Amino acid sequence: MPVLPDFEAWAIFARIAATGSFAATARELQLSTATVSKALQRLETRLGERLVHRTSRQVTLTEAGHALVARAARILAEGEAAETQAHAGASAPRGRVRLGAPMSFGLRHVAPALPDFLSRYSEMSIDLQLDDRVVDLVAGGVDIALRIGRLPDSSLLARRLCPVRRWVVGAPAYLARHGTPLHPDDLRRHACLGYSYLASGETWHFTGRDGEQVAVQVGGPLTATNADALAHAAEAGHGLALQPDFLAWEAVRDGRLVIVLPDWSAPEASLNLVTLPGGPRPPRIVVLLDFLAQRFAPGAVVWSRTLS
Known part of the structure; x- marks a missing residue:
């Protein structure tokens, strides 16, 4: 040699x-x-x-x-x-960053934020990957991922951003026809729209203000891998949906959907920034992490400010 x-x-x-x-x-x-x-x-x-x-x-x-x-x-x-x-x-931050995000959150909140970022960093580009499934960062070549929920223990580095609340919501017309549930057990008698990637499947979990915990098996006319599909059906009066606040807040604000079971809360979740371990990170990664952390910090998100 x-x-x-x-x-x-x-x-x-x-x-x-x-x-x-x-x-x-x-x-x-x-x-x-x-x-x-x-x-x-x-x-x-x-x-x-x-x-x-x-x-x-x-x-x-x-x-x-x-x-x-x-x-x-x-x-x-x-x-x-x-x-x-x-x-x-x-x-100098330059180059491409592959960013992963859930479909609905990415379309509604990440994509509208990116033009501001790209205006600040003209030598950077972003490959935005939208998928509600949990994508392997290494296999997918993803530099940064936004994930919602409780993260399992792993070697990945996670930074918690804003909390994500889940509400049971229904259209006023649906509630007028079928009545308003007052206890989670009442959901067994209602049409419930299911999110396929919910960690607990067709079982919805709730905790009351007094600490009581209830798990309810639900079912209904529509199950989907994307929460926006459920939003359309819910607003059309086809059933109740367990929806994240960042998706349902405008419909609730405008009266198209109503929050039911307000004294009960679904399991706590949060928006998280996830990256692979190791360092130092190149500037293109650092500036995008900082931008996203600031944009989606607790108290900074529009749905939290509007409905608080």
Whole structure:
């Protein structure tokens, strides 16, 4: 197998030639004089040529040293230029970020926020992946994911953002025909619209203000993998739906849907920023994380401010 060039020794030789001193080179590079001397010896051994004449007072180049010093200087300069370029690139956010988000939340809240972000960072681009399923970040090549719910223990890094409440909602017309449930057990006699990716399936869990816990098996005319599909059916009066506040808040505000069972709460959830472990993160990841954390911080989201 070919042996790689000893770039460190070439760089040290270039500085010895420039300073004319082992001691000065050692001080400049923050190395010991012995380290500088050994690096030059390695290079001379590999080349089979003496590059400098050493005396107690000075260092002078041999004929071979004169022939090679320009190349050594170019090697050092190229290395310094590469590091300078890398540092410059690392300090300015640029490049593509793949961002994953749930379908309804992504369409209603993430996508409308991204033009503001892209206006601030013109050298960045975002690949927005919308899916209500939990996507493997590594397999999907996802840099950042927004996830809703309680996260299982894993090696992923999670940052909690705003809380997400779930309401049982129904259209006024539906409630006028079928009555308003007063206790979670009443839901057994109602048409309930099901979200396929709900962690508890067709069982809805509630906790009362007095701490009572109730689990209810529900069923109805429509089950869907997307909560927006349920919203249309609920507003049309086809049943009750357990909907997140970020999706139902406008319909509740405008009177198209009514919150029922207000004294009962579904399991607590939150919006989370999820990333792979490891670091340091490139600036393009850092600025998008900070932007999303600020946009969806507790108290900053529009549905929380409007209905509080």
